[in-house]
Amino acid sequence: xxxxxxxxxxxxxxxxxxxxxxxxxxxxxxxxxxxxxxxxxxxxxxxxxxxxxxxxxxxxxxxxxxxxxxxxxxxxxxxxxxxxxxxxxxxxxxxxxxxxxxxxxxxxxxxxxxxxxxxxxxxxxxxxxxxxxxxxxxxxxxxxxxxxxxxxxxxxxxxxxxxxxxxxxxxxxxxxxxxxxxxxxxxxxxxxxxxxxxxxxxxxxxxxxxxxxxxxxxxxxxxxxxxxxxxxxxxxxxxxxxxxxxxxxxxxxxxxxxxxxxxxxxxxxxxx
Ligand code: SF4
Numbered sequence: 001x002x003x004x005x006x007x008x009x010x011x012x013x014x015x016x017x018x019x020x021x022x023x024x025x026x027x028x029x030x031x032x033x034x035x036x037x038x039x040x041x042x043x044x045x046x047x048x049x050x051x052x053x054x055x056x057x058x059x060x061x062x063x064x065x066x067x068x069x070x071x072x073x074x075x076x077x078x079x080x081x082x083x084x085x086x087x088x089x090x091x092x093x094x095x096x097x098x099x100x101x102x103x104x105x106x107x108x109x110x111x112x113x114x115x116x117x118x119x120x121x122x123x124x125x126x127x128x129x130x131x132x133x134x135x136x137x138x139x140x141x142x143x144x145x146x147x148x149x150x151x152x153x154x155x156x157x158x159x160x161x162x163x164x165x166x167x168x169x170x171x172x173x174x175x176x177x178x179x180x181x182x183x184x185x186x187x188x189x190x191x192x193x194x195x196x197x198x199x200x201x202x203x204x205x206x207x208x209x210x211x212x213x214x215x216x217x218x219x220x221x222x223x224x225x226x227x228x229x230x231x232x233x234x235x236x237x238x239x240x241x242x243x244x245x246x247x248x249x250x251x252x253x254x255x256x257x258x259x260x261x262x263x264x265x266x267x268x269x270x271x272x
Pocket of ligand 1: 018019020021022025026029030031076077078
């Protein structure tokens with residue numbers, strides 16, 4: 001488990017590492033660059049560089065974390081990679097089911113394998129499922145995501161490479177937008193971001209603006225229209241409570257404001 005600078009999560013859990021490129025969004029893959037660096041440093045788990053590798057010794061790690069935590073599962077891989085054995089996915093989801101105090105954010109560019117796995121498996125209540133939508137072509141992933149009955153469905157529109165046009169945001173609970181960062185980063189136009197934000201506002205979908213990106217992402221920052229946009233999901237029915245840190249529940253309410261920097265969640269004290 002690792003702490004992370006990714007703005008929309010709290011920690012990362014990588015029961016597999018390594019991947020292969022599947023679409024335009026993969027061109028400057030951060031995980032590839034990092035895996036090769038960690039391999040050169042002799043870091044455990046990265047002996048195979050960026051080759052897809054399952055790490056069974058990590059599968060029960062969340063059981064050792066006492067504090068309720070929001071985990072991004074596989075920041076260094078794709079959980080639904082072609083070489084991922086479904087038996088190993090079963091073990092991962094067993095850990096997820098056995099740790100209801102945690103939230104698991106799972107993002108993939110392999111929507112067909114995601115669908116195939118969840119044909120025969122229920123999605124645990126503490127899982128948020130998302131797909132990457134980096135350009136118009138990747139919008140087909142949204143329709144597949146909607147076929148899966150997940151408590152939260154989200155879109156990561158990062159790296160935003162193109163004007164994605166009209167999005168069908170019905171049954172989508174959260175949208176993250178961000179530009180590519182690092183050497184060779186492909187530029188993102190402000191109007192593309194504003195168009196997505198407008199659609200989120202119209203559809204009352206929480207909008208999270210992660211970053212402008214570019215060669216110096218720190219300098220480019222993450223403000224849009226002079227503020228940050230850090231909204232988090234409502235549950236589909238406005239009912240699903242999320243246990244978070246400091247002994248509180250996050251009670252999501254459809255009546256709360258959405259799309260603003262305060263997000264759309266109301267924190268309430270629990271008896272637990
Ligand atoms: S799917 Fe993700 S981890 Fe895999 S190559 Fe593409 S960007 Fe990298």
